[in-house]
Amino acid sequence: MINLFTYSMMLLDVIYFILRNSLRIVMRPRTKPIDGELVLITGAGGGLGRLFAQEFTKHGAEVVLWDINSSSNEQTAKLVREMGGKAHTYTVDVTKKEDVYQNADLVRKDLGRDVTMLVNNAGVVAGERMLDCPDELVERTMKVNCHALFWTVKAFLPQMKAQNHGHIVTIASVLGLFSTACVEDYCASKFAAVGFHESLAHELLADEFDGVKMTLVCPYIVDTGMFEGCKIRYEVELILPPLEPQYCVEQAMNAILIDQPLVCIPRLTYLPFLLLPWESNVVTYRFMGSDKCMVPFIDTMKKQAANAAIAVA
Numbered sequence: 001m002i003n004l005f006t007y008s009m010m011l012l013d014v015i016y017f018i019l020r021n022s023l024r025i026v027m028r029p030r031t032k033p034i035d036g037e038l039v040l041i042t043g044a045g046g047g048l049g050r051l052f053a054q055e056f057t058k059h060g061a062e063v064v065l066w067d068i069n070s071s072s073n074e075q076t077a078k079l080v081r082e083m084g085g086k087a088h089t090y091t092v093d094v095t096k097k098e099d100v101y102q103n104a105d106l107v108r109k110d111l112g113r114d115v116t117m118l119v120n121n122a123g124v125v126a127g128e129r130m131l132d133c134p135d136e137l138v139e140r141t142m143k144v145n146c147h148a149l150f151w152t153v154k155a156f157l158p159q160m161k162a163q164n165h166g167h168i169v170t171i172a173s174v175l176g177l178f179s180t181a182c183v184e185d186y187c188a189s190k191f192a193a194v195g196f197h198e199s200l201a202h203e204l205l206a207d208e209f210d211g212v213k214m215t216l217v218c219p220y221i222v223d224t225g226m227f228e229g230c231k232i233r234y235e236v237e238l239i240l241p242p243l244e245p246q247y248c249v250e251q252a253m254n255a256i257l258i259d260q261p262l263v264c265i266p267r268l269t270y271l272p273f274l275l276l277p278w279e280s281n282v283v284t285y286r287f288m289g290s291d292k293c294m295v296p297f298i299d300t301m302k303k304q305a306a307n308a309a310i311a312v313a
């Protein structure tokens, strides 16, 4: 008898959950206002980070800019201020957890309020084949693209939970959903970032912190220079060209502003994530030229490193 009661209550709970969420799918979701939000962006001096700072400013948010590179970070702040926005810069190495915790306290002290939106955007890639990749670069990629997410979330999530209000954005990659050759460090770190993000999202939902939103952003190649040289088969590239950075950030913002949990940019890249069982994807990769797409990128990195070495010599 009790089992029957328990099962019927569980069934009612599931039906209620589906009804409550299906309305969101049917009705066009409203874009939430973010004027007055305090948005912290890591890697704000870089290609996407800078554009995110400007997009959040366009929507009236105040931005806190963290980057290891103070000059590029200041450049972003200058652009934000020229738009009439408010920007606060901090030179932070997100791989150093004490650096993160101390600067998080400094932000709260300086601004007298809590960060309400966190954009974990900082990212690096080694750009070497597996056995050519120095251990230090493997460790650096994991520390920036994965471990740093733990430190920034531990620094800012407690206050979001206290208010049951906030948003955590993880800038992962399609290479956190499916892989390709010669980017083992990057794929491992981005798969880890996806796992971290999803586990945290489940935790917040399970604990009913429905006011703390999460968005996982998975872009395809973006023309910021980070993957300069990466090339797939020409015919495929015609339908799947590298993304314009501005377009990528606008698509991500559209998702963030409707509290969309996941966005793959462009939509076409949902397919490999959904459709590629292992046996078929080796053939697909060969056909698409995506099995060797990173070779020119690695050669470019080698040339840049060689030129840099000559310049120093």
Ligand SMILES: NC(=O)C1=CN([C@@H]2O[C@H](COP(=O)(O)OP(=O)(O)OC[C@H]3O[C@@H](n4cnc5c(N)ncnc54)[C@H](OP(=O)(O)O)[C@@H]3O)[C@@H](O)[C@H]2O)C=CC1
Pocket (backbone or CB within 6 Å): 042, 043, 044, 045, 046, 047, 048, 049, 066, 067, 068, 069, 072, 092, 093, 094, 095, 120, 121, 122, 123, 124, 144, 171, 172, 173, 174, 218, 219, 220, 221, 222, 223, 224, 225, 226, 227
């Ligand atoms: N470009 C692409 O094709 C794609 C990128 N992405 C992801 O988007 C995000 C942004 O990429 P993108 O703008 O292209 O990359 P960029 O290299 O242009 O920007 C990354 C920024 O992060 C900074 N950074 C690096 N290490 C640290 C650190 N330890 N502490 C703080 N800041 C650090 C970099 O500083 P510095 O320049 O001094 O190193 C740089 O300003 C990354 O997470 C990337 O993985 C996802 C899909 C595609």
Ligand SMILES: CC1=C(/C=C/C(C)=C/C=C/C(C)=C/C=O)C(C)(C)CCC1
Pocket (backbone or CB within 6 Å): 172, 173, 174, 175, 178, 179, 180, 219, 220, 221, 222, 227, 230, 232, 236, 240, 269, 272, 284, 285, 288, 290, 293
């Ligand atoms: C593997 C694969 C593809 C190529 C994907 C590539 C080349 C992604 C590169 C992403 C990057 C560089 C992300 C950086 O964060 C296609 C053509 C979609 C077809 C399906 C399988």
